[in-house]
Amino acid sequence: AQSVTQLxxxxxxxxxxxxxLRCNYSSSVSVYLFWYVQYPNQGLQLLLKYLSGSTLxxxxxxxxxxxxxxxxxxxxxxxxxxISDTAEYFCAVSTERGADGLTFGKGTHLIIQP
Amino acid sequence: xxxxxxxxRHLVRRRGQEARLRCSPMKGHSHxxxxxxxxxxxxxxxxxxxxxxxxxxxGMPKERFSAEFPKEGPSILRIQQVVRGDxxxxxxxxxxxxxxxxxxPGTRLTVx
Numbered sequence: 001a002q003s004v005t006q007l008x009x010x011x012x013x014x015x016x017x018x019x020x021l022r023c024n025y026s027s028s029v030s031v032y033l034f035w036y037v038q039y040p041n042q043g044l045q046l047l048l049k050y051l052s053g054s055t056l057x058x059x060x061x062x063x064x065x066x067x068x069x070x071x072x073x074x075x076x077x078x079x080x081x082x083i084s085d086t087a088e089y090f091c092a093v094s095t096e097r098g099a100d101g102l103t104f105g106k107g108t109h110l111i112i113q114p
Numbered sequence: 115x116x117x118x119x120x121x122x123r124h125l126v127r128r129r130g131q132e133a134r135l136r137c138s139p140m141k142g143h144s145h146x147x148x149x150x151x152x153x154x155x156x157x158x159x160x161x162x163x164x165x166x167x168x169x170x171x172x173g174m175p176k177e178r179f180s181a182e183f184p185k186e187g188p189s190i191l192r193i194q195q196v197v198r199g200d201x202x203x204x205x206x207x208x209x210x211x212x213x214x215x216x217x218x219p220g221t222r223l224t225v226x
Contacts, residue, residue: 032213043118043205044157044217051213090156094213100170101147101159102207102215 002027002093006105013081014113021076021108023065023091031093033074034102035065038088047089050074086112116141118208118218119188126224133193133200135221139208146189147215148181151203163189196225 003026013019025031032051036044048059055067065076074091088109092102119138127133139146148160162170163183174181178196183189193200203222207215 034214036217041222043120043219044207046214046216049214101149101162101173102157103159104149104156106156 002029002031002095002103004091004093004103004105006091006108008108009106010109010111012111012113015083016080018079019077019081019085019110021089021091021110023074023076023105025072025074025091025093027072027093027095029095031095033065033067034092034094035063035074035076036090036092036104038090038107040087044090047076081110081112083112083114085110118206118216120206120218120221122221123219124222124224126226127196128226129197130195133196133223135191135193135204135206135223137189137191137206137208137218139189139206140210140216143208143210143216145209145211146183147207147209148189148191149205149207151205151220153202157205160191193223196223198225201225 005024007022034049035047037047038044048057050057050067058064063078065074067074088107090107091105094102121136146163149157151157159173161174161181178194180192201224203220205217205220207217209215
């Protein structure tokens with residue numbers, strides 16, 4: 001079985017500052033990794049994914065994440081945050097078995113301070 | 115709207131009543147997943163279905179909960195004899211058989 005740990009339940013950051021949201025996973029088989037974002041009272045939106053190939057993946061709104069197999073991590077970063085980035089961020093993993101259920105971390109609430 | 119549809123968005127039930135939550139997957143998707151989000155917890159996988167088949171229900175409570183995805187129509191998550199502990203947000207996701215899943219807006223169930 002796999003598991004996901006998001007060490008920080010809340011991360012307060014000033015606007016235009018850089019941010020890193022940490023995600024570590026545990027699995028005995030190869031994994032696929034995802035970051036989802038949830039705005040208040042909404043569903044989850046897929047932010048970015050690692051399936052194979054380049055270990056650095058980027059989203060269209062400036063976020064990026066790097067798959068580090070040796071450290072079993074998939075941390076999310078953004079060099080300069082905006083007020084609109086305030087949301088809950090979830091890291092998730094699925095296994096090489098394919099189209100099975102995602103295992104989620106407990107989420108990190110990103111709070112942008114003006 | 116080509117996204118995942120869920121209805122109702124909000125559902126209030128008294129203890130002991132039944133709750134029916136509906137999910138229409140994205141066009142062209144035949145894989146449906148249900149998740150539950152409890153306060154202060156992350157999302158927990160409940161069940162994975164394809165048309166007319168339950169593929170994995172390892173996350174479903176053994177009693178009172180059932181799910182179906184008929185040949186025609188939406189997927190249904192059914193909770194019988196609801197209790198206060200069932201109050202949560204229930205999310206449906208769909209995929210086309212590939213890795214990424216796309217989520218609906220959720221149904222927020224309140225049991226009074």
